[in-house]
Amino acid sequence: MRSEVVTIERGGTTRGAPAKDRTGVRVELVECVQRYGDVAALDRFSLAIEPGELVALLGPSGCGKTTALRVLAGLEQIDAGTVRIGGSDVTAVPPNRREIGMVFQAYSLFPNMSALDNVAFGLRLRKLDAVARRRRAGDLLELVGLSAQSGRFPHELSGGQQQRVALARALAVEPRVLLLDEPLSALDAKVRAQLRDEIRRVQLEMGITTLFVTHDQEEALSMADRVGVMASGRLQQLGSPDEVYERPVNAFVAEFVGSVSRVPATVGAGGWVEVLGGRVPLPASQSAFAPGTSVDVLIRPESLSVAPDPLGFAHVVRRSFLGPVMHVVVAMPGRFELLATLPSSSAAEIVVGSAVRVEASGAPLFVTAPRETGA
Amino acid sequence: MTVALRVQQRGKRARRGFHLGRAARTSILALAGAYFLVPLLASARYALEGPHGSYTLAAVTALLHDSVLLQSLVTSLEIALGAAAITLALLTPTSVWVNLRVPGLRRSMEGLTLVPLVVPVVVVVLGIYGAFPSELVASPVLLAFEYVVLAMPYSYRAIDGGVQSLDLHTLVDAGRSLGGSWAQVFCRVLVPNLRSSLLGAAFITVAYSLGEFAMANLLSFTTFPTELYQIGTEQVSEATAVSVFALLLTFGVLLALSVLGKRSRRTSGVAGRPVEDPLAGVAADLAAEVEAVLGRADPGRPGIVHDGRSVP
Numbered sequence: 159m160r161s162e163v164v165t166i167e168r169g170g171t172t173r174g175a176p177a178k179d180r181t182g183v184r185v186e187l188v189e190c191v192q193r194y195g196d197v198a199a200l201d202r203f204s205l206a207i208e209p210g211e212l213v214a215l216l217g218p219s220g221c222g223k224t225t226a227l228r229v230l231a232g233l234e235q236i237d238a239g240t241v242r243i244g245g246s247d248v249t250a251v252p253p254n255r256r257e258i259g260m261v262f263q264a265y266s267l268f269p270n271m272s273a274l275d276n277v278a279f280g281l282r283l284r285k286l287d288a289v290a291r292r293r294r295a296g297d298l299l300e301l302v303g304l305s306a307q308s309g310r311f312p313h314e315l316s317g318g319q320q321q322r323v324a325l326a327r328a329l330a331v332e333p334r335v336l337l338l339d340e341p342l343s344a345l346d347a348k349v350r351a352q353l354r355d356e357i358r359r360v361q362l363e364m365g366i367t368t369l370f371v372t373h374d375q376e377e378a379l380s381m382a383d384r385v386g387v388m389a390s391g392r393l394q395q396l397g398s399p400d401e402v403y404e405r406p407v408n409a410f411v412a413e414f415v416g417s418v419s420r421v422p423a424t425v426g427a428g429g430w431v432e433v434l435g436g437r438v439p440l441p442a443s444q445s446a447f448a449p450g451t452s453v454d455v456l457i458r459p460e461s462l463s464v465a466p467d468p469l470g471f472a473h474v475v476r477r478s479f480l481g482p483v484m485h486v487v488v489a490m491p492g493r494f495e496l497l498a499t500l501p502s503s504s505a506a507e508i509v510v511g512s513a514v515r516v517e518a519s520g521a522p523l524f525v526t527a528p529r530e531t532g533a
Numbered sequence: 534m535t536v537a538l539r540v541q542q543r544g545k546r547a548r549r550g551f552h553l554g555r556a557a558r559t560s561i562l563a564l565a566g567a568y569f570l571v572p573l574l575a576s577a578r579y580a581l582e583g584p585h586g587s588y589t590l591a592a593v594t595a596l597l598h599d600s601v602l603l604q605s606l607v608t609s610l611e612i613a614l615g616a617a618a619i620t621l622a623l624l625t626p627t628s629v630w631v632n633l634r635v636p637g638l639r640r641s642m643e644g645l646t647l648v649p650l651v652v653p654v655v656v657v658v659l660g661i662y663g664a665f666p667s668e669l670v671a672s673p674v675l676l677a678f679e680y681v682v683l684a685m686p687y688s689y690r691a692i693d694g695g696v697q698s699l700d701l702h703t704l705v706d707a708g709r710s711l712g713g714s715w716a717q718v719f720c721r722v723l724v725p726n727l728r729s730s731l732l733g734a735a736f737i738t739v740a741y742s743l744g745e746f747a748m749a750n751l752l753s754f755t756t757f758p759t760e761l762y763q764i765g766t767e768q769v770s771e772a773t774a775v776s777v778f779a780l781l782l783t784f785g786v787l788l789a790l791s792v793l794g795k796r797s798r799r800t801s802g803v804a805g806r807p808v809e810d811p812l813a814g815v816a817a818d819l820a821a822e823v824e825a826v827l828g829r830a831d832p833g834r835p836g837i838v839h840d841g842r843s844v845p
Contacts, residue, residue, distance in 0.1 A: 233710070
């Protein structure tokens with residue numbers, strides 16, 4: 159990774175200067191409503207992003223996350239609500255005047271322009287003189303590691319290179335907000351991981367407020383300062399990656415972020431839940447369930463232990479080797495399956511078809527009424 | 534039979550097949566070429582034939598001194614280029630708008646643009662004539678608009694095919710998010726990427742306009758085809774020379790447009806510089822031609838014989 163920092167200032171480029179003096183702006187979407195016929199893509203959606211922060215919007219297809227991003231970009235007009243950038247109401251401001259930079263899911267480079275000219279396009283619209291324009295575009299291409307490809311046309315670049323150029327192009331116009339609409343989804347896994355780090359590095363260096371939309375939770379959790387989980391046009395939870403992963407506010411978030419197994423259980427007296435033949439503590443935040451109530455307990459794979467036991471009622475259905483850990487799927491007598499993650503070193507005796515004993519350890523992730531699937 | 538022998542024989546058969554294939558292709562090409570070239574050469578020979586088997590350029594020389602013919606040629610070129618400019622100016626934004634904003638109307642638009650094919654020419658002529666401002670019905674601008682409509686079934690498809698091949702939404706969104714107004718995105722992003730389609734539409738319109746006779750005759754305009762017809766009724770050998778010349782002229786105009794397009798493409802490919810809206814240059818030229826046509830829309834202009842109001 160290059161240690162040199164390129165800060166972009168209005169009217170010129172200063173190479174090697176630290177970017178910490180540059181601060182992003184606060185972005186707010188307040189009670190936004192966007193309807194397509196009877197379908198509400200955004201249903202009183204509110205989100206606030208702090209200056210310089212990277213927020214990832216995560217959710218299943220059709221949950222409204224891309225609509226939220228396009229509303230912020232000004233590419234969609236909302237039916238109700240307010241959009242503020244840097245404290246100013248920009249709800250009625252067209253996209254070309256919102257000072258945003260955007261990277262799209264589809265390769266969006268202009269096919270008739272070289273990489274350099276693509277990056278310089280926004281500067282050209284701002285009537286920056288040709289020399290300054292080319293110098294700044296060159297600096298940004300260097301920032302994304304593509305100086306050698308500056309003269310190439312989009313069809314001569316790989317997918318990853320095209321998205322790098324698109325990122326440089328979005329940053330060239332010194333946007334107040336950077337919007338990333340699933341920019342990595344069309345790339346293969348290795349390039350995706352590299353570019354993920356690249357985007358985060360550049361975002362931190364430039365200190366730019368960023369909204370990143372993705373359906374890939376690994377991307378969201380690894381890159382973002384905060385993660386927003388969306389469903390049905392509403393923000394279900396907004397919090398730090400570990401908060402969303404470890405303390406989901408509802409069953410939807412618990413099941414969408416990471417993997418969980420849903421296990422039938424019964425609430426016992428004294429703040430316990432009886433599950434898998436044992437007892438685990440009922441989370442304090444979910445003490446509303448009366449003793450004796452049948453519930454479903456959501457348990458992370460790493461909270462389950464699986465041990466060989468010839469007298470065990472469960473048996474191993476399949477196992478997947480993932481390097482340091484192994485995923486083991488176990489069939490339980492009640493016709494449900496559990497997913498457990500075990501250290502590979504201790505899973506040698508867990509073979510497919512063998513009888514095993516399964517135990518839950520620690521407090522469950524979430525306790526919910528049986529068969530509840532939504533928030 | 535050894536393997537080597539079998540391979541050798543198979544190779545011979547393959548070579549024979551290859552030779553036969555090439556021979557067949559050459560024959561078909563020769564026949565097709567003859568089909569087009571023989572009448573052309575016969576016409577040229579007839580036009581150049583003098584008394585007692587000699588050859589003379591008299592017919593061609595006579596053409597160069599026929600001011601009415603030359604004027605009609607200029608008029609036809611102006612109308613053709615004007616029609617192409619109007620076509621591009623009207624249909625390109627329309628196709629972009631339909632594909633971007635109301636894709637549900639795409640089929641309707643395709644159907645609508647086919648109307649000139651099913652409606653008799655005289656109906657189209659009268660429809661446009663009736664809708665045209667009275668001060669312009671006597672000018673060649675009327676004819677340019679008529680040709681825009683009549684060439685629309687082909688020109689719209691050429692443009693629309695290009696528009697549909699672009700990732701229109703992404704390009705427009707990218708251009709807008711980078712600070713481009715609608716006009717800037719249209720001119721600097723979309724038009725350069727539609728160059729081939731737009732040139733195709735321009736070719737079709739120019740070719741159609743240069744060769745159209747019925748409507749010009751109906752509206753009593755003196756264009757190149759009507760003048761050609763007029764000469765043919767009196768001097769057959771001159772008319773034949775004009776026909777050959779017209780063919781070469783049309784070919785030359787289309788070639789010039791094609792070379793222009795290729796040069797723009799080459800410029801962008803070698804230097805890596807932004808394409809300075811290659812077709813915008815063509816469009817600007819065409820627009821200038823339209824302006825020239827509009828500017829010269831003088832009913833009393835020498836060389837243009839017209840009586841716009843004598844339409845039945």
